[in-house]
Amino acid sequence: MSLFSDNIRHLRLKKELSQSKVAESLAISRDRLAKYEEGKSQPPLEILVRLSRYYHVSTDLLLTVDIRKVDMDGLIRLEDNHILLPVAVDARGEHAIEIIPHRAKASYLAGYSDPEYIESLQHVSLPFLGSGKFRLFAIDGDSMPPHRDSSYIVGKYMERLEEMKAGRSYIVITADGMAYKRLGRREAAVLVLESDNAFYAPFEVRASDLLQVWEYAGSIATEEIDISELAPESIREMLVEIRRDVADLRAGK
Known part of the structure; x- marks a missing residue:
């Protein structure tokens, strides 16, 4: 049996449900289930999604994690897409900060999305x-000045993308990587992300490509800021003008 088959059988038995009951809810035959x-x-993908929503477990967990070894009570349930977020819990039962x-x-x-991986991370407590x-x-x-390579951003998990606000900064996670940026604006299903350093151009991310979003909740600097590295506003404006000139040259203006 595959990991997936073990998982859906375990979830059904844990809830003390019959195959007929689950199959009826999924709109498939008992033999198929x-x-x-x-x-x-x-x-097929359509039934996989139905199973994920029925058991309130992400497809990632259903396909890649042995759910029998997971403390399901230690996962966060989201309201809209029913995905469970694995978290670490300290000795007092409180959520640790990975x-x-x-x-x-x-x-x-x-x-x-792997509870075993999340559990393996180091964590701290910031009450x-x-x-x-x-x-x-x-x-x-x-x-994103004044934050630098040695800095850490404390992110608060965003359960609803519609709660993201223009002007606020976020850690955004996609399959291509993670970035700390400020939300400029939303255009339909597209987010326009901006850097506080005007030298970097804004870029777009489709909302459907977002795996996780964490809102800025604080920061930890492990090195003191060298004020000599902070450019005067006039120099920043000059860099922006140079960037615009280069863009115009590339466009043939």
């Missing part, structure tokens, strides 16, 4: 943050 649970056939350092960024993209689910991300580059 039985073949899925026995690993004799694999469901740390995503530079070296873990690539592995995070592959393991963000002054209040309610919510938080995670600590290392950032790169100079696009």
Whole structure:
């Protein structure tokens, strides 16, 4: 039997449901469900999504994680898409804040929905943050001054994309990587993300490509800021003008 078949059978038995009951809810035959649970056939994408929504478990978990080994009570349930977010819990049963350092960024993209991976991360406690689910991300580059490579951004998990506000900054996670940017505006199903350093051009991300979004909730600087590195406003304006001139030249103006 496959991991997927073991998972859906485990979830059904845990809820003490019959195959007939589940099959009826999924609008398929009992025999068809039985073949899925026995690993004799694999469901099409449409049925996989139905199973995910029926059990309130993400497709990632259904396909890649042995759910029998997961504390399902330690996962966060989202309201709209019913995806469960794995989190670490400390000895008092409170949510710990996982740390995503530079070296873990690539592995995070592959393991963000894997409870075993999340449990393996180092974590800290920052009690002054209040309610919510938080995670600590290392950032790169100079696009969001005064934050620098040695800084960490504390992100608060966003359950609803519609709650994102223009002018606020976010850690956005897509299959291509993660970025810390400010939301400029929303255009239909597209987000326009901007850097505080005007030298960097805005770029667009489709809402459907977002895996996770974490709103800025604080920052930790591990190095003191060197004020000599902060460019005067006149120099910043000059850099912006140079960037515009280069863009005009490329456009043939």
